[in-house]
Amino acid sequence: MLKATVSMGKSNAEPFFFVPGANGKFAIVSDDENIEPRYVERANLLSVIATENTVHNRLLHGFITNYRDFRSAEKCVELRSFPALVKHYSFKKRMPRCGGALLMSGASALRVRTKLFKDMGDKKAQRLLQDESEKARHRSNQKLPVISTDDFSKDSSLPFVIECRNFYNYYHFTTESMIYLQMYRDYALSGDIHFLTGGTSEVQPYLLRAVEDFYPDLFDKVSFLTGGTRYKKAIIPFNTNHLYHCSDSTVMKDIEEGAGFSNNLKDGDLRPETTENYRWIFRNSRDEYIQRHRDDVLKRTYVHEGSRYVYVSRKQGASRQRSVVGEDALIEMLSRYGFDVVQFENMTPLQQASLCHSVDILVSAHGAGFTNMLYGKPGSSFIELSHLQTARHRFGDFNMHASASGVNYTHFFADHDVGESDEVPNLHHEGHAGISISERVLQKLELFIASLVQKDEQKKFFSRIEGLRRKEDHATLISVINLDTLRSAVCPRTVGFLAEAYEKTEMTQEALKAYSTLVSLVPYRADLWAKVLELAEALADEQTVSWALEMSESYRRARWMRWCRTEHGAIAIQG
Template sequence: MRNQVDHATAPEALFLDPARDAGVGFVTAPAYWWRLRPAAVIEGFAASGSDAMSTRIEAHLRQVKRHRTFAQVAEFNVVPVLLTGAAFRKSFAMAGGKCLLNGAAGARLLNRFGYEERAGEDAEAVLARYFAGCRAANGAARLPLVAVPQGVDFAVECRNTFNYFHFLTETLPQLTVLDQMDFRGRVFLHFPNHPDKTRAFVRGFVEAVFPELAARLVLERAPKDYASVLSAYSFQWTYFQMPPSVIGSLDGLAPSDLSWHGHGGSRTTRAVLAMNSVESSLLALRTRALRAVAGGDFSHLPKRVYIARAPGQARARAMQGEAALVELLEAFGFVRLAFEDLTPLEQIALMAQAEVVVSAHGAGFANMLFANPKATVIEIGTLQTAQIRGGDFWPLAHASGCRYVSFIADHHSDAPEELPEFVTEGIVPVHLTERGLGRIMAFVAALCGHVPRLNRAEDVARLGGQLLRSGHLTPAEAVLDRHRDLVSGSADLCLMQADLHKAREEWGAELIALYAARQADPTRWQTLAQVLWCARRLGKTEVQVWAIRLLQAEFPDRIAELAKGRDWVQQLL
């Protein structure tokens, strides 16, 4: 059982604290623990053929937006370390007899610990006490610095050597820490699976992005022990081991405390942190990859692309309705491709120069890391993938800065309105109904400059709102222009017009549109609240007084809520 670890062990004996436990030495003093960076535009929309399923999808998306989405994201530092008494077991690493809470491998260790049955104790409560003890002891934490001995090798863990997503997003980025030092040794990748399962992309991407390391790359199955070896260390989960006085706090970015519980390190908090953070090594991998294709001729690659699964190369999760989708996409200049049919450099270049990429949920979204910031990457998934894997791709969007849009369609199953059980059914394929296909294609067509003519104001408002929320102001304006005959008298479309002006900081035009929305539907109290905020931005006191008096007269039960914590509203009253 040399390749196993006892997850029932007390966390103090199981997990390594880099500030207090022996086994990890830092090659240089880290410049930072984490720092803030802009968040990507990430949105999700319902594309179900069922009203009931659409309601469930929209409720999930609201919950994610309101309780799990930060306004900015944290970039966690990943640095070179020297491990002593190192051991690579399955898909994680140890030093000094304790497991490293390091990146994705650390997340899996923490999750596995939380699922362990413990007599008379809740595993998550045990973990919370462990983190609290670390924070209490680390008030004067100092990370140990070490000198690197001659001839030492470098080693990192792999989840496996056949899953593209895990390799590209977890293993390959760790090699970038070698850019911080003059390294001449061998590079070991340790993995748990049989070597025969290793896919060609492992060596292919190392050769393409790290050509100087290719001849020194060694793939070796775990377990493997070292007296000392270099590796990479992420401070992502160190966030819970250090007190705020040392590592700082992200609490101010959390939209609520429903899923985020500060430094406590609960399962939901860890999940929220993972989707609202990016590791510096991932950013460094993006920089390296784009540098590798700079100056190359990739003019044969399309700018609009549908990514399909290559037969026999990826898991068989064929999307029902794919043929109809591809046929319609091709009418707008899209080309159907499979990443498996491209070289590593072509995959990088394809994403770097693409305008719009569409694909069903899958490991290929790892390549969103290489997307250019003006690109729109569209995922077609299900409520199941949104709930259990919804945040997996967020760090890739944060790293690239692209627009990442998910359309959540139906499950291809005998009971499509029931949420499939992952344990028994795995990931269930997508079923794209006629209505779902129509909503996706309306969005894509508008992006491509071909706004469809819609008959109902509610459909226009939906499409325009989707474009606005995903940062596409010009196509959203085109949608309104195409349907000017429907705008007058529609509160939803007047509000969309107001939102468009607001996004462009055209406050006066926003106020006019809000007034039109108020005229179209005087029963909506939120419109008066929007008038109030807009008039405040413009410094129009008389309009603020008008709005607040109408609110008092028509919606008296809302005044206390609006005035709470806002002295300027109290003064108007």
Template structure:
């Protein structure tokens, strides 16, 4: 029962405020708490065999883009902290009888508190938000306490683990914490504490520690929680405890958030935790990536493929094989793809495989955590479902942003009796994926186009879908190649002409964009919007004669639109 945590108490009696409460100090203050970093290309596309499901997927993706995608990714810092009277319970950390909000564990702790108190008389979200707001007010003029006095040379470093059988949680949450020991001349033992039964413990945990942190050989131990310490060093991640930070430290975050976020305070609401986490990257994760890439530097791995499909060894991971996998791989093998199982590779090979990858393809699973090691030119393609889009997609965004690779997802069907019935996550967990023949064709068209080939397409819809996917995935040049190969279809369709113009605009080719816009207007002269776009593009190309023609046509065909445009853009008068 020592492992049990009772969460029915008020937040101020449960959670630690590191700025105020005793038992917490940091070994060093951070150079920064958060800062913006480039956001990589992360895109998702519907690939169901059923239009009803495709509409649901499309609707969900639209909401994500509008309400959840930040303009920039955010890097959050972390520091080594000293805890007094510490206790590692389940997958949480306590100091002086209070729970520490830090990293992914802190986010899970807040969520668990909400779930366990959702049927209480008080509004749990309002109660939590009020507590966190009070912390921010208390901490307004404070700094985190800096540890003073000496530390025993054998003081341990302890890591809380979500579990030691899920590759994703260990690689992204637990293992990165060891990077905080860099430069500390740490001489003590390291303990990973996990809540799962020992028979579920998996050897990949030790293998990755030994590979990436050889300097700690003989000093790393895995012990089941609970475990108490009089004094211990652990990681303090500002993400997870961000809502307790003095507000001045968070100033500016809202400027990178979706338009639905009006002010910094909105980001600090507990209901926004998942949204912030999916757009954020821990400094520890970036340090782990750097350490991993340094471990393979100068080595050759000629036996590893650059194009590969990742399958599973059901003896070592959950059996969620994808229906249609054989058919997809049969097509992939024609383009030099090989079949790989991460579990059968040494950690150094897994790192090298991703670091040198041209393209990885697989169905949803924890193996996508290896995306952390991908090179920035790699395409990492995931095949999932509406369910994985809703409940798991955002978990992998930080890895894509850390690697700066292109993370592309195709959301197909459920491998179930009725693929139109959405599973209940709490009851059904993650339902395996099924891909239909049309989905295989859709995915293969995208794959071969990215690899430099041009598939033959016989319909406007298929051509438009592929070209839009390529454009959104950052491959506008490949979209242009596909559209130009299908010239007759493009010329007759205004939407394809406009799509080609969008591709040239993305490639910063205004003259080619202008040509495509001209074809778009010829394909459908009833669109005044095309004329307006021609005016702007011609102005950029310094083509006054084209501007005069477009303005004249706007005046004759759309007089009301012409009057409004000229009124708002007087510079046109001097050209026209």
């Protein structure tokens, strides 16, 4: 258990966290001393809320609205990373320390925070974090120690020590650890490479194969170590994300206005060391070595032979969780649009990367395999099947991968595989819930796929419908639409034309039914709720009037979605 030995409020207390520059035990390797973050293109995030659970539907609309209004940014902050020469470095019980104080860097900083909150309690841990970071920001000798590459050359053969969450999760290993092998190359390091974790599990073969596939020249230098380790002197990868909270603008310039954070954040607002501020930066940033790793891996990939449309299924028995209920029907539907079915478990990491860089559309359930979106080609579509539990606990995990690759990253929200309960499964107690794809949810996914695959056919269909509408040939329009069982069921634009035609031919009951279907598809449209109310009142349908009044109000905050709907029906999430 971590115990805070720091004396709160006393300026002469020993620091609980290691502060680069406070002593001679740390120096980054750089020739220009420039540690300023860069601003790059953000992830292109889209959402399709297809869940049939009405409670979850409202919650997801609220979640996406909150993300857009309070958690997004106009640019992705690319944070700099450097090799750091450290003295008296240790790693024990998952905690990296330098000179005995906790060293906060990269993803390990989040794990340190998590353990602090678990061991000390929320209030005490938060106070410690804020007090320590504030003291660090107000140091009189704010300067990050730097050593030139020439001066560093005599130490380049020291062990290169990389912290890992564990030795089995492909997402964490790739995103937080393996990317720094490219740093090893960039700075011409020559020592042994030590991947460290506090766990006791054996390294999984696919992680070994990933190193061998992507860094074959370094494979023989790599060791995977568990348990406690100490180094009198070593080299570590140092990411500047946590440094932002422990420094002022003389060390790292403010990022809030440059990145265009939502909610009108001003420069310096994210400096305080709070959990929310940390997460805010995490969701809208990436390590520069995410991009450098991608660029090098793509030099090794090849053109994958096969369909440009792919569904990634899970090998039976590969995971006890995250089943896809209705997968047979899903695969049958996708096969009609030319999709191949693959399983990443049967492919090497290089084969997975090559596949992802070759495809135009990839569909898969949420999971570590989505890390391969990092290798996708710009403009391709990666569609993640998930649900409300994933949104609450894992939303944003792959933003950095989508930002680096330039793909269109769509969150397709279906239902949990727990029946009709309105309760959201507890991730920490019950694990990852599986995904349930009902017939209607499948129709919504098919419509989205068709809009991507059959653009010419879709254009012809709407050209014909709009022509009939201009001619006011309502009878033919109604007939043509009703013959198209997919669009007449789940396409808002089509159902809108149908409802309008029914209304103009004074088929009021049919019009009300069509408008009711329409608002179930686009519940953020206040004008359509008004139309439902008008028709329901004309028919003296008090039940529908009551329903429409309640639902219209519950979706009020999501009305912005009307102006953020893309041509293929997804909602562009970020403002």
